[in-house]
Amino acid sequence: MPLYTTNSLKAEFNARGWRMTPQRKKILHVFQNLPRGNHLSAEELHDLMEKRQEGISLSTIYRSVKLMSRMGILRELELAEGHKHYELNQPAHHHHHMVCIQCNKTIEFKNDSILKQSLKQVEKEGFQLIDCQLTIMAICPEALRMGWPSTLPSNWSCTRSIAEKVEKQEPNE
Amino acid sequence: MPLYTTNSLKAEFNARGWRMTPQRKKILHVFQNLPRGNHLSAEELHDLMEKRQEGISLSTIYRSVKLMSRMGILRELELAEGHKHYELNQPAHHHHHMVCIQCNKTIEFKNDSILKQSLKQVEKEGFQLIDCQLTIMAICPEALRMGWPSTLPSNWSCTRSIAEKVEKQEPNE
DNA sequence: GGAGGTTCTGCAATTTATTCTCAATTATCC
DNA sequence: GGATAATTGAGAATAAATTGCAGAACCTCC
Numbered sequence: 001m002p003l004y005t006t007n008s009l010k011a012e013f014n015a016r017g018w019r020m021t022p023q024r025k026k027i028l029h030v031f032q033n034l035p036r037g038n039h040l041s042a043e044e045l046h047d048l049m050e051k052r053q054e055g056i057s058l059s060t061i062y063r064s065v066k067l068m069s070r071m072g073i074l075r076e077l078e079l080a081e082g083h084k085h086y087e088l089n090q091p092a093h094h095h096h097h098m099v100c101i102q103c104n105k106t107i108e109f110k111n112d113s114i115l116k117q118s119l120k121q122v123e124k125e126g127f128q129l130i131d132c133q134l135t136i137m138a139i140c141p142e143a144l145r146m147g148w149p150s151t152l153p154s155n156w157s158c159t160r161s162i163a164e165k166v167e168k169q170e171p172n173e
Numbered sequence: 174m175p176l177y178t179t180n181s182l183k184a185e186f187n188a189r190g191w192r193m194t195p196q197r198k199k200i201l202h203v204f205q206n207l208p209r210g211n212h213l214s215a216e217e218l219h220d221l222m223e224k225r226q227e228g229i230s231l232s233t234i235y236r237s238v239k240l241m242s243r244m245g246i247l248r249e250l251e252l253a254e255g256h257k258h259y260e261l262n263q264p265a266h267h268h269h270h271m272v273c274i275q276c277n278k279t280i281e282f283k284n285d286s287i288l289k290q291s292l293k294q295v296e297k298e299g300f301q302l303i304d305c306q307l308t309i310m311a312i313c314p315e316a317l318r319m320g321w322p323s324t325l326p327s328n329w330s331c332t333r334s335i336a337e338k339v340e341k342q343e344p345n346e
Numbered sequence: 347g348g349a350g351g352t353t354c355t356g357c358a359a360t361t362t363a364t365t366c367t368c369a370a371t372t373a374t375c376c
Numbered sequence: 377g378g379a380t381a382a383t384t385g386a387g388a389a390t391a392a393a394t395t396g397c398a399g400a401a402c403c404t405c406c
Contacts, residue, residue, distance in 0.1 A: 019373050019382060042364080057385045062364060070274055078251040082393080083363060098294055101243055101303060109294050113286065118309045121271055121282055127311035130274060134307045136291050138300035192353060192402050215393080230356045235393060255364085256392060 012071065023056045027064050031074065031088045037108055039077055039087040072130045079135070080104045089131060096133060100140035185244065196229045200237050204247065204261045210281055212250055212258040245303045252308075253277040262304060269306060273313035 009028060010020040030048060034040070040048070042061050049056045065086045068074040077085040080099045096114060098107045111134070118132035182201060183193035203221060207213065213221070215234050222229045238259045241247040250258040253272045269287060271280045284307070291305035 014374075017374095017382080021373070021383065023384075043362095059365080059386080060384055063383085066364095098298065098300060100300065107298060111290055111294070113290060114307065117284055117286060118307065121284070121309060122311050125271065125280060126314040127271065127273065127309075128317060129309065129311050131310045132307060133310075134287065134291065134305060136294060136300075136302065137304045137306075138295050138302050141299040144299075144301060187403075190353085190403095194354065194402070196355070216391095228356095232357080232394075233355055236354085239393095 009073065012073075016071075018067070023060050024064050024068075026054055026056065027061065028068075028073075031086070034087070036093065039085040041081070041083050041085050043083070045086070070130075075131055075133070077133070079106055080137075096135070098136040098138055100143055101137050102139055102143035105140050105142075182246065185246075189244075191240070196233050197237050197241075199227055199229065200234065201241075201246070204259070207260070209266065212260040214254070214256050214258050216256070218259070243303075248304050248306070250306070252279055269308070271309040271311055273316055274310050275312050275316035278313050278315075 006020070006025060006028070013020045013024070026049065027045065030040070030045065042058065042065060045065070046056070046058050046061050049061075065074055065076075065084075069076040069086065072089055074086045075089045077087065077097065079085060079097060080101055081104060093110075094115060095108045095110045098109060099105070114134050115132060119129060122129045179193070179198060179201070186193045186197070199222065200218065203213070203218065215231065215238055218238070219229070219231050219234050222234075238247055238249075242249040242259065245262055247259045248262045250260065250270070252258060252270060253274065254277065267288060268281045268283045271282060272278070287307050288305060292302060295302045
């Protein structure tokens, strides 16, 4: 039995005093049929609806994705594009993202230990987990080949980056 | 020897064809003297400079923090405030964030295994690590007590959240 | 240590993303 | 089916971030 039937979601909306509207149904439907690994911005979702002659106002889209994110139905992703993207929050396909800060290329990856660590942390503080996202900012091989950082010795980024974790360093001159 | 001396940073700028200017020095100085656990938005940084009679234009601030983030000197944080915050990227004090999506309360925590997992992933794909951030979206105990989610059975969020990872679930009706 | 060339800054205007306002509409509960 | 409260759409408003440009500042190289 799928986790996201329209009926079970309607029940969740109603239980909190919210309503299942045609607009919300359509938005959910789009995400449910989105190929794995895709995610949409509010703007992209809006354009998609327009094309299907199922126009939904941009404000409604913004309101809906925000609400569904807070409910845990969608995940709100902050990748490198400068605006938010959304995807279904599917426990069975929970994943994280690695982004090239040079070209914005994004790679999804799974890693169950991240969720385990998050659960541990959440429990420790008495919180209730909604979602957890590991975002890796990095430089992709292509960008490296294209000369990132162009005029620097090849080990530059290593010296700077957190990859070389050095203890006992204090921030002063 | 501290990681972030003005001289070593100047060398890093210059090596890439960038320049160490008084403005950038001042900005770095602010971050170097920021108490642990604090982070600033571009706007806050701007106000701070104004107060010290060291006015730096907002555009320069935006340009500088972006550049330094891409260099790996600063970390760009997307927490719950709706705008970006910045802090020094200090390997020795690398940490992650747990945010209450109800009240925006933020808790920092350390967890070395996150960095290890990130390094593993980065290596696998031939990327070069700049930074990695685990962001946990959760509901804090206070918000839970205040009745989140108000009209729902107390186990609601558990059914929905990724905490209960269920295999073999497909997104369809 | 100065010239030359390039980067950087500040200002103002602009873009982009998102939220708000409010009247009209509509889902839900009884 | 009707009352009630949530939701929608349209556009205005806000907030964050970016850009273009002219003048100033910095680095390199001799």
